[in-house]
Every structure is written in C-alpha cells, then in structure tokens.
Amino acid sequence: MLGTFAVIVWKSFTDVSFAALRPGPAPAVASRSAAGSSAAGDVSSAGAPLRTPEPPPPVDLGDFDRLRARSLLLPVPGVAPTSLHDDFQDERARGRHEALDMLAPRGTPVVAADDGRIEKLFTSVRGGLTVYQFDAEQVYCYYYAHLDRYAEGLAEGQVVKRGDRLGYVGTTGNAPPEKPHLHFAIFKLGPEKRWWEGVPINPFPLWAPSQTTAVR
Numbered sequence: 001m002l003g004t005f006a007v008i009v010w011k012s013f014t015d016v017s018f019a020a021l022r023p024g025p026a027p028a029v030a031s032r033s034a035a036g037s038s039a040a041g042d043v044s045s046a047g048a049p050l051r052t053p054e055p056p057p058p059v060d061l062g063d064f065d066r067l068r069a070r071s072l073l074l075p076v077p078g079v080a081p082t083s084l085h086d087d088f089q090d091e092r093a094r095g096r097h098e099a100l101d102m103l104a105p106r107g108t109p110v111v112a113a114d115d116g117r118i119e120k121l122f123t124s125v126r127g128g129l130t131v132y133q134f135d136a137e138q139v140y141c142y143y144y145a146h147l148d149r150y151a152e153g154l155a156e157g158q159v160v161k162r163g164d165r166l167g168y169v170g171t172t173g174n175a176p177p178e179k180p181h182l183h184f185a186i187f188k189l190g191p192e193k194r195w196w197e198g199v200p201i202n203p204f205p206l207w208a209p210s211q212t213t214a215v216r
Contacts, residue, residue, distance in 0.1 A: 117157065131143070187199055
C-alpha cells in the first residue's frame with residue numbers, strides 16, 4: 001500500500017473496530033492504479049506527462065467518518081447488507097482485491113452511491129465496462145466495474161445524483177460468466193485528481209448492518 005494508511009477491519013455484525021494507523025517509509029512512487037487488482041490495474045495514463053505524481057493524502061479514520069455521514073446508497077438496489085462479504089483484503093491473481101463485490105442477477109440496475117460527476121467511462125481488460133464517478137468535492141472516486149451495459153445517455157462530465165442509474169450488473173472483464181456482480185471500490189484522490197490513481201478505502205463497514213438505518 002501507499003505510505004500511511006488505515007485498514008478498516010470488520011469484527012462482527014454488531015461491533016466495528018479499526019486497526020491503528022500503520023506508519024511506513026514513503027514509497028518511491030506515491031500513488032498506484034486505483035481500485036485494486038481486478039479494477040483499473042491495466043489502465044495507462046493515456047498520454048499524461050511521465051513524471052512522479054504528488055502523493056495522494058493518506059487515508060485516515062476521518063475518511064470513513066465523512067463517507068459514513070453521507071449515508072451512501074448501496075449501488076445495487078435490493079442487495080441486503082447482511083448478504084455482503086468483506087473481501088477487501090482477499091488475494092486475487094494480480095494482487096489484493098481492494099473492493100466489495102455485490103452479487104445480483106444480470107441486468108440488475110446499478111445506481112450512483114453519492115452525488116457527483118461521471119469522470120470517466122472506460123473499458124478495461126479486468127474491469128470490463130466501468131464507471132469512475134468523482135464525488136461533488138472531488139475528494140473520492142467511486143468505481144463501478146463488470147457492467148453489462150451503461151444506462152442510456154450516460155456520458156463523461158455528466159452530473160449525477162445519489163440513486164441515478166449508471167448501468168446494469170454484468171460479467172464484463174474478468175468476472176466469471178456464471179457470477180454476475182458489481183465490483184465496487186472507493187479510493188481517495190490525489191492532488192492531481194487523476195481518475196486512475198488513488199488510495200483504496202474499504203467500503204464494507206459503510207453498509208455493515210449495525211451502521212445501516214435504511215436500505216433502498
């Protein structure tokens with residue numbers, strides 16, 4: 001991981017605890033491809049200048065508090081928090097997962113978890129059809145992957161509201177054909193606001209049952 005970061009650990013359905021911040025030496029490259037091993041790892045900077053970017057701000061427990069205060073929507077309506085599994089730390093073929101998978105039938109709508117703007121619509125080898133949505137303050141990016149198709153009329157630069165339809169659950173990219181799901185990730189943007197770079201944040205505790213008052 002990058003520099004200093006916080007790992008959010010789920011202890012039980014009634015008790016959330018957080019690991020202490022783990023200090024470490026500053027890495028030679030201070031940012032990484034966003035959204036983990038099965039998301040944007042095959043994204044290039046598409047012609048951006050070849051230079052070391054400024055490091056993104058470290059993730060801390062305040063980030064979780066700010067996101068929790070927004071009462072983010074589960075981006076797959078009908079998915080119950082009790083059905084979610086904390087797979088953020090799971091090892092995959094090309095590294096740690098760093099996201100949350102939400103299983104649902106193919107074609108189930110996928111909606112915006114928060115207000116913001118569509119920063120990038122991108123097709124990648126691993127993520128398939130993807131959406132990168134910046135929040136309204138451009139502090140966080142929400143990443144939606146393995147979509148079957150986009151919502152009609154969805155476009156880069158479009159302002160979206162919490163609950164607006166973005167696309168539909170599918171298996172594009174490297175998702176198993178028999179396991180349609182949404183791969184959802186959150187990452188904290190660096191000062192240069194690059195849609196392909198950031199520090200991953202575990203989404204799972206945001207919708208853990210003891211933290212959820214309503215599900216849409």
